[in-house]
Amino acid sequence: MANTFRGGAHPDAQKNATSHKPIEELKAAGIVVLPVSMHTGATCDPIVKLGDIVDLGQKIADSSAFISAPVHATVSGKIIAIEPRLHPNGLKTTTIVIQNDYEDRLHPSIKPRDYEHLTGDELIGIIREAGIVGHGGAAFPTHVKIKSGIGKVNSLIINAAECEPYITSDHRILLEHADEVVGGITILMKIFGLNEATIGIETNKQDAIPVLKEAIGGRQDIKIFPLKPKYPQGAEKQLISVITGREVPSGALPADVGAAVFNVDTCGAVYRAVSQGIPMMRRVVTVSGSAIANPKNLDVRIGTPLEKLIEATGGFKEEPNKVLMGGPMMGVAQFSLEVPVIKGTNAILAFSDEEGKHIRSTSCIRCGKCVNACPMNLVPTYLYLYSENEKLEECERYGVLDCIECGACNYECPARLYLVQSFRMAKQRILEARRK
Ligand code: SF4
Ligand code: SF4
16 A cells, blocks of 8 residues: 655656656766765865866865765866856855866776675775765765664665656666665665665556566565655655654654665665775756756766756757756756756756746735645744744744755645745754854
C-alpha cells in the first residue's frame, strides 16, 4: 500500500515530456565555469593558479572547514581565470574558469579500488575527497551527513520520491543506473554498520520498481517502500515520518531520531567515487518546460554554462518568461544563461509567457488552504502577516524556522500571495540577528 504524510499539494506532475527519454551525454563545453562554493557550508579556496594546466578530476579548490566540499576540474585544460562571476544564487562568487583542451586527460588519483577491504573511516575520507554533496538540491556535503550520523543512525532511507513537477533525472537514473545506486546503498550500509536500507519511491515511477528489484537481486536487506505521489513527499522530514513513523522535532536533525536520508544519485556518486575513484564532476539534469523545444535528460559536466543545455535541447521555441534552476516549487529564477550547472542542479526549466506570467497578488481571504497544505503543521497565513509587518519574534514563535520552503502553501493560495518568499526573508533576518 502506498503511504503519505499530512498536508502537501498535488501540482500537475508534468513529467511526460522527459520521463521516457533516455539520458543523453552532453558534449563537454569549450569553457567550464566552476564556482568555489557549490555546497552548503564554507566556501573553498582555489588551490590552482592562473595559467596552470589541470587534469580531468584534479582537485582545484578546497577548505579546511568541517562543513565544506572540494571542487574538481571537470575537463582537462588551462586555468584562464580565477575571478568573481555570477553564481546561480544571484551573487558574485570566486569562480575558476578552465579552457578545455579536449584531451580528457585523467588525473592520476582516479583509479578503481577494491572497496570491500576499506574501513568506514577510509570510505568517509574518499567521499569527502570526491567532493560529493546531496544531489537532491540542498547540496549538503555527504561526508558531513555521514560523520554526524555515525553511532546515531539506525534507519537508512534512500530518497527516490522525486516529487517536484517536471523533474525526471532521478527516475531515469533508476532506470539506467540502478546497479550504481544499489552499489552506493551497500557502501553506506557498511559505513553506518546497518543491515537494512529502505528506498522510498513514488508510485508514479512504476517502471523503475522492477529495475530496482533486479539490481537488488535476491537480497533481503534493501527494501522498496512505495509512496503516494504528493508534494513534498521527498522532503527529509516527511519521508522519515512516512517510512519510520518517527517525527523529527522542531530544530532537530534526522540523525537525532536515528535516520539518515540520501538521494538516489548521491548513492550513485558514492559508488563511483569509492569503486572507480571518480570525484563529483557530472550530474544528470532535466531540461524542460513550455519554452523548451525538445525537453531532455542530459548528463552534464558540472560547470557547463546553461546556454549549452538550452542549445542541446533545440533552443527556446519561444522567448521564455522565466528560467528556473530546479523545479517549479523550489527552483531559483535565473537571469543569465552564462551561469553554470552546479552540484545541486537537478533541472533547468524554461516557461513561456502563458505559464510563467506574473500573477497579481490580492489580499488573504482566510480560506485556510495554506494551513491544510503545510506539511510542517505551520499556519502560513499568520506567518505571512507577521513576516510582512516585520514582527520577527512572532514569526519565530509561530515556527518560521521550521518552514522547509517547499512552496506547497504558495501553490494552494488562491490570493497568489508570495508566502514562501516572505518566509525566506523572515528566516534570513532572524538568523542574521542571531549571528549579530
Ligand atoms: S509554510 Fe513553509 S513548510 Fe509550510 S507549506 Fe509553506 S513553504 Fe512549505
Ligand atoms: S491560502 Fe492564501 S488566501 Fe487562503 S488563508 Fe492562506 S494566505 Fe490566505
